[in-house]
Amino acid sequence: MGPSTPLLIFFLLSWSGPLQGQQHHLVEYMERRLAALEERLAQCQDQSSRHAAELRDFKNKMLPLLEVAEKEREALRTEADTISGRVDRLEREVDYLETQNPALPCVEFDEKVTGGPGTKGKGRRNEKYDMVTDCGYTISQVRSMKILKRFGGPAGLWTKDPLGQTEKIYVLDGTQNDTAFVFPRLRDFTLAMAARKASRVRVPFPWVGTGQLVYGGFLYFARRPPGRPGGGGELENTLQLIKFHLANRTVVDSSVFPAEGLIPPYGLTADTYIDLAADEEGLWAVYATREDDRHLCLAKLDPQTLDTEQQWDTPCPRENAEAAFVICGTLYVVYNTRPASRARIQCSFDVSGTLTPERAALPYFPRRYGAHASLRYNPRERQLYAWDDGYQIVYKLEMRKKEEEV
Numbered sequence: 471m472g473p474s475t476p477l478l479i480f481f482l483l484s485w486s487g488p489l490q491g492q493q494h495h496l497v498e499y500m501e502r503r504l505a506a507l508e509e510r511l512a513q514c515q516d517q518s519s520r521h522a523a524e525l526r527d528f529k530n531k532m533l534p535l536l537e538v539a540e541k542e543r544e545a546l547r548t549e550a551d552t553i554s555g556r557v558d559r560l561e562r563e564v565d566y567l568e569t570q571n572p573a574l575p576c577v578e579f580d581e582k583v584t585g586g587p588g589t590k591g592k593g594r595r596n597e598k599y600d601m602v603t604d605c606g607y608t609i610s611q612v613r614s615m616k617i618l619k620r621f622g623g624p625a626g627l628w629t630k631d632p633l634g635q636t637e638k639i640y641v642l643d644g645t646q647n648d649t650a651f652v653f654p655r656l657r658d659f660t661l662a663m664a665a666r667k668a669s670r671v672r673v674p675f676p677w678v679g680t681g682q683l684v685y686g687g688f689l690y691f692a693r694r695p696p697g698r699p700g701g702g703g704e705l706e707n708t709l710q711l712i713k714f715h716l717a718n719r720t721v722v723d724s725s726v727f728p729a730e731g732l733i734p735p736y737g738l739t740a741d742t743y744i745d746l747a748a749d750e751e752g753l754w755a756v757y758a759t760r761e762d763d764r765h766l767c768l769a770k771l772d773p774q775t776l777d778t779e780q781q782w783d784t785p786c787p788r789e790n791a792e793a794a795f796v797i798c799g800t801l802y803v804v805y806n807t808r809p810a811s812r813a814r815i816q817c818s819f820d821v822s823g824t825l826t827p828e829r830a831a832l833p834y835f836p837r838r839y840g841a842h843a844s845l846r847y848n849p850r851e852r853q854l855y856a857w858d859d860g861y862q863i864v865y866k867l868e869m870r871k872k873e874e875e876v
Contacts, residue, residue, distance in 0.1 A: 599821035679742030731760035786817035
């Protein structure tokens with residue numbers, strides 16, 4: 471053992487006392503902290519027990535109230551079902567009374583068609599139309615209504631291509647727009663996030679109104695032609711028809727509609743100046759002019775060239791008209807009131823002369839939201855695609871032969 475060993479032992483013995491004192495203080499501190507934690511845990515346990523007891527008391531108080539509320543809800547549901555049944559019966563009774571007391575057909579205007587005092591001869595060819603198909607059906611009644619969804623604003627158009635081989639849905643929102651939505655099928659359109667499923671087709675010119683039509687792979691719509699410098703001039707009251715190829719996204723043809731002084735044909739749809747329609751016979755246009763600002767006019771168009779093949783002055787008034795469509799060469803005009811109510815087909819005009827106003831049915835449309843901004847007939851499905859205050863609706867039609875009595 472060297473000379474430095476005793477010194478090292480003395481040094482260690484001199485520090486052992488302070489180290490034992492520090493350990494003792496540390497143990498006491500830890501014991502105090504553990505006691506505080508135990509006290510807080512005991513307080514938390516007491517509070518949890520108290521809250522659990524309060525929750526049990528609250529639950530015991532609420533269970534009878536919930537039972538009473540459930541009974542009241544069942545009573546209200548039963549009462550609502552009873553009221554709904556009464557309303558449905560009342561609707562059927564009203565429909566029956568309206569059928570027994572139908573609105574008067576537009577016979578007071580027959581002179582304008584047959585050559586009476588009100589006949590207009592300028593640019594009109596009111597001779598009967600020679601049907602190119604054997605279609606001889608007319609509407610018997612609106613059989614059912616199905617509300618698909620709400621998409622877009624209060625005015626717009628949605629439809630299928632009656633000649634298309636696909637189930638695509640075309641949606642044209644607004645009265646002055648240049649972008650159409652195309653959905654692969656009806657199911658995609660009804661989804662909550664429908665816009666994500668749609669492709670967009672932009673046309674080179676904004677359309678006017680809700681008179682557009684998809685037919686044979688083309689979008690037909692009306693636009694205002696560019697005016698002369700300074701505005702006004704001969705083009706002030708004219709519209710240009712555009713034939714737009716949906717697949718190629720190009721304008722394939724255009725033509726200025728051969729009518730001067732165009733005015734909205736429907737008194738309740740002020741933004742539409744030309745309403746295009748398609749049926750089993752082809753392409754049609756519903757319009758009105760200042761020359762006779764009381765009645766609608768009808769024209770048969772060539773879908774290839776947009777030429778006007780034949781024109782008629784109809785007996786159907788513009789006042790309170792909201793929309794129209796054509797089936798088997800017969801124009802059906804739907805009327806309403808300015809405060810939106812139940813719409814009704816109140817005037818029809820058969821270009822072939824087979825269906826007289828006295829034999830035409832004048833059915834009501836079922837209850838809905840507002841007023842029709844557009845109606846498109848699909849001859850393949852015998853359905854109407856309607857735009858009603860932003861809601862898209864399908865009406866199924868029941869048909870009968872034109873020769874049959876109402």
